[in-house]
Amino acid sequence: MTSTSSRHYERLAATYDQLWTHSDTFVRWMTERVAESLALRPHHRILDVGCGTGLYARQLVRAVRPVKPVLCADPSAAMLDRVEPTAGIHPVLASAEQLGSVRTGTVRPRVRPRSIDAILLKEVIHHVAPADREQTITGLSRLLVNDGRLLIIMLPTQIRYPLFNEALRRFEELQPDPEEIAAYVRRAGLSAGIEYREFALTVPKERYLEMVRGRYMSILSTFDAAEIDAGIGEIDLAHPESMLSFPDRFAFVIGTRPPMR
Secondary structure, three states: OOHHHHHHHHHHHHHHHHHHOOOHHHHHHHHHHHHHHOOOOOOOOEEEEOOOOOHHHHHHHHHHOOOOOEEEEEOOHHHHOOOOOOOOEEEEEOOHHHHOOOOOOOOOOOOOOOOEEEEEEEOOHHHOOHHHHHHHHHHHHOOEEEEEEEEEEEOOOOOOOOOOHHHHHHHHHHOOOHHHHHHHHHHOOOEEEEEEEEEEEEEEHHHHHHHHHOOOOHHHHHOOHHHHHHHHHHHHHHOOOOEEEEEEEEEEEEEEOOOOO
8 A cells, every 4th residue: 555545544534434434335335245256144254455444344244244254454454443343353564565475564463374264455456556466466365265255446547436536536547447457366276257246326426525525535645725716616617406316336356366276
């Protein structure tokens, strides 16, 4: 994770769940899609990479009831400090790069190769520096057991969010292509495919404008306060309606380690 991303999430820790939850319906929908894509079962050892405050790790514990605690990994101590204490979650202070042995830094996460059944990276891979992405994915793939699954959830390169134009342009410029990520997964020795899933969001405009002001997307952290204020004005002018409706579309890159022959 870049230093800019790290500072962004340290700052967001206290309000992260409020900014990202959208609605309980959305969280349940996403949790169900994750459980389906990873084919989760109670005996599986699950690793949630870039878990933030454990929002989805908590939901997976409730939905799957895994026998072993979900490993909830994040490089932000402020985020992990807000993980609710539960017997079903084990916090791990580590980044995707550290877990993939790209950059060990001062932390050496104790996750053994071939010990994990399911790995989740939800909206994490764009935080990994482009030069480190393939190596990170390769390293994470080595943690999987035979038939284990790696799920990388990411936004496509074009989104239909009601953001201001410069934010959309900058997002498209910086967002990695799911096809490129799937190619890295295949080169790591996993079979890989991409599925697109979409959820129809309806958010009160005032709430959405506060989310933008709070820089709920990491791309918004690249704008200063004056630019954010101007962007909010642009959104408000373009959308006179009180409720904003738009599709939240995700690419699910799913990799599976072949069984031992």
